[in-house]
Amino acid sequence: xxxxxxxxxxxxxxxxxxxxxxxxxxxxxxxxxxxxxxxxxxxxxxxxxxxxxxxxxxxxxxxxxxxxxxxxxxxxxxxxxxxxxxxxxxxxxxxxxxxxxxxxxxxxxxxxxxxxxxxxxxxxxxxxxxxxxxxxxxxxxxxxxxxxxxxxxxxxxxxxxxxxxxxxxxxxxxxxxxxxxxxxxxxxxxxxxxxxxxxxxxxxxxxxxxxxxxxxxxxxxxxxxxxxxxxxxxxxxxxxxxxxxxxxxxxxxxxxxxxxxxxxxxxxxxxxxxxxxxxxxxxxxxxxxxxxxxxxxxxxxxxxxxxxxxxxxxxxxxxxxxxxxxxxxxxxxxxxxx
Amino acid sequence: xxxxxxxxxxxxxxxxxxxxxxxxxxxxxxxxxxxxxxxxxxxxxxxxxxxxxxxxxxxxxxxxxxxxxxxxxxxxxxxxxxxxxxxxxxxxxxxxxxxxxxxxxxxxxxxxxxxxxxxxxxxxxxxxxxxxxxxxxxxxxxxxxxxxxxxxxxxxxxxxxxxxxxxxxxxxxxxxxxxxxxxxxxxxxxxxxxxxxxxxxxxxxxxxxxxxxxxxxxxxxxxxxxxxxxxxxxxxxxxxxxxxxxxxxxxxxxxxxxxxxxxxxxxxxxxxxxxxxxxxxxxxxxxxxxxxxxxxxxxxxxxxxxxxxxxxx
Numbered sequence: 074x075x076x077x078x079x080x081x082x083x084x085x086x087x088x089x090x091x092x093x094x095x096x097x098x099x100x101x102x103x104x105x106x107x108x109x110x111x112x113x114x115x116x117x118x119x120x121x122x123x124x125x126x127x128x129x130x131x132x133x134x135x136x137x138x139x140x141x142x143x144x145x146x147x148x149x150x151x152x153x154x155x156x157x158x159x160x161x162x163x164x165x166x167x168x169x170x171x172x173x174x175x176x177x178x179x180x181x182x183x184x185x186x187x188x189x190x191x192x193x194x195x196x197x198x199x200x201x202x203x204x205x206x207x208x209x210x211x212x213x214x215x216x217x218x219x220x221x222x223x224x225x226x227x228x229x230x231x232x233x234x235x236x237x238x239x240x241x242x243x244x245x246x247x248x249x250x251x252x253x254x255x256x257x258x259x260x261x262x263x264x265x266x267x268x269x270x271x272x273x274x275x276x277x278x279x280x281x282x283x284x285x286x287x288x289x290x291x292x293x294x295x296x297x298x299x300x301x302x303x304x305x306x307x308x309x310x311x312x313x314x315x316x317x318x319x320x321x322x323x324x325x326x327x328x329x330x331x332x333x334x335x336x337x338x339x340x341x342x343x344x345x346x347x348x349x350x351x352x353x354x355x356x357x358x359x360x361x362x363x364x365x366x367x368x369x370x371x372x373x374x375x376x377x378x379x380x381x382x383x384x385x386x387x388x389x390x391x392x393x394x395x396x397x398x399x400x401x402x403x404x405x406x407x408x409x410x411x
Numbered sequence: 412x413x414x415x416x417x418x419x420x421x422x423x424x425x426x427x428x429x430x431x432x433x434x435x436x437x438x439x440x441x442x443x444x445x446x447x448x449x450x451x452x453x454x455x456x457x458x459x460x461x462x463x464x465x466x467x468x469x470x471x472x473x474x475x476x477x478x479x480x481x482x483x484x485x486x487x488x489x490x491x492x493x494x495x496x497x498x499x500x501x502x503x504x505x506x507x508x509x510x511x512x513x514x515x516x517x518x519x520x521x522x523x524x525x526x527x528x529x530x531x532x533x534x535x536x537x538x539x540x541x542x543x544x545x546x547x548x549x550x551x552x553x554x555x556x557x558x559x560x561x562x563x564x565x566x567x568x569x570x571x572x573x574x575x576x577x578x579x580x581x582x583x584x585x586x587x588x589x590x591x592x593x594x595x596x597x598x599x600x601x602x603x604x605x606x607x608x609x610x611x612x613x614x615x616x617x618x619x620x621x622x623x624x625x626x627x628x629x630x631x632x633x634x635x636x637x638x639x640x641x642x643x644x645x646x647x648x649x650x651x652x653x654x655x656x657x658x659x660x661x662x663x664x665x666x667x668x669x670x671x672x673x674x675x676x677x678x679x680x681x682x683x684x685x686x687x688x689x690x691x692x693x694x695x696x697x698x699x700x701x702x703x704x705x706x707x708x709x710x711x712x713x714x715x716x717x718x719x720x721x722x723x724x
Binding site for chain 2: 121222229231325330333335378
């Protein structure tokens with residue numbers, strides 16, 4: 074099979090897959106609308122502007138983490154390290170900005186670089202040393218968590234001497250243009266990152282190989298693609314987004330909290346899965362992931378507004394994840410039968 | 412292969428070198444609930460100061476978060492195996508540690524509790540903050556600041572740990588018994604996680620527009636409440652009362668965004684527990700409970716010299 078035919082076959086396959094993920098995305102979107110309507114009926118405070126910005130802010134960190142991990146999951150892999158890599162990146166930003174008194178831009182760069190570096194190491198372990206993704210990134214989860222504690226000397230690093238960092242994140246460029254529409258810049262970062270991720274996944278060779286790796290890694294290798302290199306890049310992308318999440322959480326909390334981050338990876342993976350990304354690889358969209366992240370944050374916010382006890386909030390969120398995966402399986406079985 | 416075994420020999424040897432106990436000196440392992448939070452670092456500072464003053468050797472360790480009851484049991488077991496002269500313990504679970512405490516009792520190793528007690532009379536003494544009284548005091552302050560009526564809420568770190576339960580109940584009970592015109596409309600749990608506490612405090616404020624005040628029951632919860640109030644631009648409209656210290660709470664108190672907070676005496680807790688353990692080793696009589704006290708701080712005394720040792724950064 075020559076390369077042209079191979080890539081034709083890949084893209085046909087992708088088109089049919091895209092159609093099927095579109096259904097899942099639609100389902101998630103439907104769930105989102107149902108929740109919005111239900112919560113607005115149940116509480117007059119739900120649809121207020123301040124609460125909407127609250128939901129947007131609550132989605133930002135998890136959403137950005139979920140964007141990166143979507144790439145990895147589409148290749149059929151997993152990245153459990155994103156939560157603590159986020160923390161490590163936040164700490165590095167703190168070290169640059171607060172401890173070394175460097176400009177905020179360098180601190181942001183340091184955070185992004187830290188995340189990317191952790192992702193590169195993950196990719197190297199997985200692609201070159203053939204360590205299973207689950208194990209490699211579980212190891213990185215602990216390494217990053219430990220390093221964050223060591224580097225920060227177990228103390229939060231505050232940005233209170235650099236007020237511009239928090240002001241940049243929580244200020245509103247949109248509000249300056251459209252009075253009254255005060256959406257914090259942090260939220261724009263989520264949407265900017267989502268558009269970027271979507272373009273990369275849909276329009277670039279990286280995106281094409283991400284799907285190819287998840288659909289059939291062996292066929293991809295046989296058609297002459299340097300599978301190892303692309304895999305490393307995919308994990309680096311996940312790391313980069315974790316780094317961005319680190320910068321964002323540091324800016325919002327006006328501090329790098331070294332003991333936070335564990336468990337954030339599971340929320341991010343849940344967002345991707347709710348949005349239709351298949352854990353067996355080869356399927357997924359950025360739009361779906363963004364919707365998935367909103368499903369989680371709207372659900373959490375709505376249940377809180379209604380003062381539902383927290384124990385039950387957790388039960389509901391967990392059930393939604395199971396339901397989403399189950400619907401995905403049902404849909405796939407139907408497709409196979411058809 | 413050879414390099415690998417050589418490396419493992421080096422690794423084991425260096426671990427042994429670190430773990431080797433100093434011979435002949437009184438050794439007291441201090442097993443805390445954690446080590447990452449500023450509060451525990453302050454407790455550690457106090458314990459180390461007492462160790463230096465009284466010429467004993469201590470080690471300070473604790474699990475990574477306050478739900479890892481099993482990890483703490485492993486630490487306690489390992490500490491017992493080292494046959495120390497006494498043990499200081501801040502139990503994560505007031506019942507789970509009891510079988511191991513019986514072992515300590517059988518081996519005649521006195522146990523001194525700190526921060527929170529256990530459901531047993533094996534510990535010779537417990538040095539702790541009276542969290543119920545401290546949270547009750549926070550409720551009094553809240554009532555006073557909102558004029559004795561209206562809606563308030565609380566953000567607590569968790570619903571299962573002793574300190575979480577005591578602070579929540581201390582606050583709720585005082586409100587119920589003394590201030591019938593105040594309604595506690597919501598209590599939510601954020602795990603002490605700053606970001607999660609921020610988001611849930613925002614939801615509480617959104618869901619209860621008439622809210623007059625929020626109590627944050629530990630440092631992470633209090634900072635979450637502060638962030639929420641700042642992000643919703645409700646400074647001055649909602650009375651925020653915190654717990655413990657840390658730079659962000661202190662700054663907020665100075666700026667008046669936080670009305671004030673209840674501070675424990677973490678350094679004192681650490682010092683008292685080691686000091687009591689040394690007394691117990693010598694066979695001196697020690698009181699069963701040592702109340703390490705709490706202090707209220709607000710704008711007027713946050714920078715006072717007397718408060719300095721209590722308010723860690």
